[in-house]
Amino acid sequence: MSERVLMKGNEAVAEAAVRGGCRYFFGYPITPQNEIPEYMSKRLPEVGGAFIQAESEVSAINMVYGAAGAGGRTMTSSSSPGISLKQEGISYIAGAELPCVIVNMVRSGPGLGGILPSQGDYFQAVKGGGHGDYRMLVYGPGSIQEAVDIVYKAFEKAEKYRIPVMILGDGVLGQMMEPVTLPDMIDVNSIPKKEWATDGTRSGKDRRIINSLYIEADVLEGMNNKFKTVYEKLKEETACETYKAEDAEVLLTAFGITARIAKSAVEILREKGVKAGLIRPITLYPFPSDVYKTYAAKSGVGRFIAFELNMGQMVEDVRLAVNGVKPVDFYGRTGGNIMSPEETANEVLRILGENKQA
Numbered sequence: 001m002s003e004r005v006l007m008k009g010n011e012a013v014a015e016a017a018v019r020g021g022c023r024y025f026f027g028y029p030i031t032p033q034n035e036i037p038e039y040m041s042k043r044l045p046e047v048g049g050a051f052i053q054a055e056s057e058v059s060a061i062n063m064v065y066g067a068a069g070a071g072g073r074t075m076t077s078s079s080s081p082g083i084s085l086k087q088e089g090i091s092y093i094a095g096a097e098l099p100c101v102i103v104n105m106v107r108s109g110p111g112l113g114g115i116l117p118s119q120g121d122y123f124q125a126v127k128g129g130g131h132g133d134y135r136m137l138v139y140g141p142g143s144i145q146e147a148v149d150i151v152y153k154a155f156e157k158a159e160k161y162r163i164p165v166m167i168l169g170d171g172v173l174g175q176m177m178e179p180v181t182l183p184d185m186i187d188v189n190s191i192p193k194k195e196w197a198t199d200g201t202r203s204g205k206d207r208r209i210i211n212s213l214y215i216e217a218d219v220l221e222g223m224n225n226k227f228k229t230v231y232e233k234l235k236e237e238t239a240c241e242t243y244k245a246e247d248a249e250v251l252l253t254a255f256g257i258t259a260r261i262a263k264s265a266v267e268i269l270r271e272k273g274v275k276a277g278l279i280r281p282i283t284l285y286p287f288p289s290d291v292y293k294t295y296a297a298k299s300g301v302g303r304f305i306a307f308e309l310n311m312g313q314m315v316e317d318v319r320l321a322v323n324g325v326k327p328v329d330f331y332g333r334t335g336g337n338i339m340s341p342e343e344t345a346n347e348v349l350r351i352l353g354e355n356k357q358a
Helices: 009-019 035-046 057-069 081-095 122-126 144-161 171-175 217-237 256-271 289-296 314-322 341-357
Strands: 003-008 024-027 050-053 074-078 100-106 137-139 164-170 177-182 240-243 250-253 276-281 283-285 303-308 328-332
Touching: 003 009, 009 035, 009 100, 009 144, 009 164, 009 171, 009 177, 024 035, 024 057, 035 050, 057 074, 057 081, 057 100, 074 081, 081 100, 081 122, 081 164, 100 144, 100 171, 122 164, 122 283, 137 144, 144 164, 144 177, 144 217, 164 171, 164 256, 171 256, 240 256, 250 256, 250 341, 256 276, 256 303, 256 341, 276 289, 289 303, 289 314, 303 314, 303 341, 314 328, 328 341
Parallel strands: 024 050, 024 074, 074 100, 100 164, 137 164, 250 276, 250 303, 303 328
Antiparallel strands: 003 177, 137 283, 240 276
């Protein structure tokens, strides 16, 4: 039976993973996601799973490769510089068609940066931070409840497409506390058997092989074309929220925690007589480009303004989707600073004022 409890974001994500069937976790500590491995170290043995704190992030992601290859539901988590270290392994996992879940509670950068929240890893997540032509299904949850719901189903999505699924959170989402409804524990015995898994049950000519090395050019090109077909099918997973957008003259757009701030800014702007609305991508890849195209075509929409905790990343995908039909502006904060709803609303008024004078 579903439970309603007050939980910290990191711990709620970990519990959702366990309830979603995750039984193998490999990680390494880094702020601000440390509660995830800490929680898993206690919780997984209780359900017959296994937790290993690896000697490094590089080791952790390669352990994920092994467990996924053997057919297990497996997960890792880290934060920004730690995810950077995992990138080669993530590319190998994608190339080997292995399902897994990766959580990134983003901190500010570049380099070691700081431990405060950021959205500076958007490019790394949605463009493929490792080498080669690969993609992941990437989610940007805006609340702990949404993160719980996404993580719970993420293993099914990973297995459906045989790809890595990334949850792109941030330090705020990981550290804040909210009441959440936890889903029921799934019966792991009901999870369909993976016929491709290297579980030691077949040998000789029936032996299963998992590999991402293809020496012949035509063979590797064939694999890349196969992956492209899978990534095209990922568009079926596209998810997006709109808020007071139908009559909007200016559309704010943001993801994650910034979208919650922008939603409050919409209310402030409405009280001031500005018809503002919000577009919030839930899947960052595939990006909900069609939603932006639809609103850009509306005569009443004057412009889009992207708000992010970075120097301008998602805004590039917004501009590609809008395709010059309407102006797209940007406002960002970095270093761990977070804009307030009032600051956000004032920035909208400033941009509208400048363009009205022009």
